[in-house]
Amino acid sequence: MDSPSPNKPSVPESSSPDVSAAVEDLLNTLSNKFASVSSEIFAKMDDMSRRLENLEAALQAGKDKEASKS
Template identity: 75%
Template sequence: MSENGEANTTTSPTATNSADDARQELSVQLEDLLNTLSNKFAGVSSEIFAKMDEMSRRLDNLESQIMAGKVKPNGPA
């Protein structure tokens, strides 16, 4: 009777290997996707910070020119 119980609860080695292979492949695919997304996010973040730094420099330059009287703000005509 114990043999019947064991036969009903075990799976074939092929089915187990296929399931393990599928899980492993899914894990690899997900890891690749997460790495790709992480790299893209890092690239976009770098671009945003670079643009913010450039805007800050331009604003500082504009502010210093206004303070020096070199640039006159446009007013109503």
């Protein structure tokens, strides 16, 4: 009775290193893509923060100018 064990896949052991290498490569690729997207998001958030600060400064300058006219 040489039926495959339910706990072990019926894949030849010679393909196991190939699968492991493919999974490792996929994980590395996903990790690199995640790091790239993450850094892009942080760069865009920094840019948005600078733009908001400039907008706030311009609004405050406009308020100060209006207050000095009154």
